[in-house]
Amino acid sequence: MTDKKWTMSLIILFFLFLYVLFHFIASTQKLEKTVEQLQQASHSAPQMPHFVLISQEFDNPYWRKIEQGAKAAANQYGVNVEYIGPLRTSMDEQMKLLEKAIASRVDGIIVQSLNDKYFTPLIDKAISRNIPVITIDTDAPMSRRLAYVGTNxxxxxxxxxxxxxxxxxxxxxxxxxxxxxxxxxxxxxxxxxxxxxxxxxxxxxxxxxxxxxxxxxxxxxxxxxxxxxxxxxxxxxxxxxxxxxxxxxxxxxxxxxxxxxxxxxxxxxxxxxxxxxxxxxxxQKPYDMGFSAVKLMMDHLSAREIEKEHFTSIEVIDKTNVQLEEAK
The missing domain is CATH 3.40.50.2300 (Response regulator)
Structure with missing residues (x-):
């Protein structure tokens, strides 16, 4: 091959290299810009608050009604409510689930306090880590909980x-x-x-x-x-x-x-x-309990003052009004 042909080949290869390099740099810059835009969008997008509702027994019909009320409020107020609980009634299991919720640093905890003596230290632990706690169905009045929602x-x-x-x-x-x-x-x-x-x-x-x-x-x-x-x-x-x-x-x-x-x-x-x-x-009104607990938690996160005790209504059902209750 003559020197002239070698020179032409080198020039062509050089320009091909420049073309590939230019496109590589342009693609890299475009990718970096896209990633930056995604990161900005991620930071600017509001995060949905994550609450945990800890039941006494996961499939208990009473607690399922509390869950229904909580999920309805979650849809209305734009919040994620995670419903958890022991398969069988167990205070130890409830306390473990409360510990896990605290460790996960959720935005709020709604929990039944089966025993004030044992639950108060855990509730106070959550509060000390800036995790608000609302007790539901059963109160822990000696704790630092934000409020109690449920029956008197x-x-x-x-x-x-x-x-x-x-x-x-x-x-x-x-x-x-x-x-x-x-x-x-x-x-x-x-x-x-x-x-x-x-x-x-x-x-x-x-x-x-x-x-x-x-x-x-x-x-x-x-x-x-x-x-x-x-x-x-x-x-x-x-x-x-x-x-x-x-x-x-x-x-x-x-x-x-x-x-x-x-x-x-x-x-x-x-x-x-x-x-x-x-x-x-x-x-009792378990549906109202679940709904009210989520609403009060959202009020707190919005810096609104909430009442310490929120008692839901109770009534007696007998043969004179049972059909009205079943129709609800």
Whole structure:
């Protein structure tokens, strides 16, 4: 090959190199500009707040209604609500989930406080890390929580006592099934119930037992109670599945004479009231609890002052108004 051809080849290769280099630099600059624009968009886009709602038991129908209310508020206010909870009622599991939520540094925590003594330090830990906490269904009044949303449980127990006192005739002995020996809300309901029954000498509470928020355990404990105290003619449950469990026990023992009073508006309870198998139940507003808790958390994040206690309504449902409740 002649020197002239070599020179021409080198010139062509040089210009090809410049062409490739130019396009490489242009593509790189364009890519860098695109990445910069994406980063700016990412930083400028508002982040959706992330709240965690910790239930007492993941698939409990009462807590599912709280979840529904919370999710409805989440859609309305533009927030992500993550619903979690133990598969079976367990205070230890709830505390572990609360610890995880704190470690994840979420924007807000909505949690039931089963026991003020054990939950208060964890709630205060979250507050110290600038994570707002609202208690729901059961309060931790000694903690630094922002607010409590739910039933006034002492008054709910009193309303249950009044429902029994106004509907039971004659001298009666009463057996009580509570949801938990350790849960503050159950203890408050029991105390409220006892305070009313104590005002009626013809009514006597002879036994109290715990169902651990389980229909099967409610049935087992009710059956044991009725065998030990066959003179019991009124039975009362203070958590959502207790009345249905009591009803199962009376069927097993063929005790159709037992007058049953319950708590919450579980579908089976309402149907049993309609069929005359359960006398009455005190219902809460779990949907309203979930909705209000999310709304109050958003109010707090928007620097609006919120009330420390937000009590949702309660009412007695019996055969006179059960159809209205079922229609809701």
């Amino acid at each position: 449980n002492f008054e709910a127990g009193q309303l249950l006592g009044k429902a029994v006192a106004s509907r039971v005739k004659g001298k009666k002995k009463i057996g009580v099934i509570i949801g938990s020996d350790t849960a503050e809300n159950q203890q408050l309901r029991l105390k409220g119930f006892q305070s009313v029954i104590a005002q009626h000498p013809h009514l006597t509470i002879v036994a109290v037992s715990s169902s651990n928020i389980s229909r099967i355990q409610a049935s087992i404990q009710a059956e044991r109670m009725l065998r030990a105290h066959p003179d019991i003619s009124v039975m009362v449950g203070t958590s959502a599945l207790d009345a249905i469990g009591i009803l199962m026990a009376t069927k097993n023992l063929q005790r159709d004479d037992i007058e049953i009073f319950g708590f919450d508006d579980v579908e089976e309870t309402l149907q049993a009231i309609q069929h005359g198998k359960i006398v009455a139940t005190v219902i």
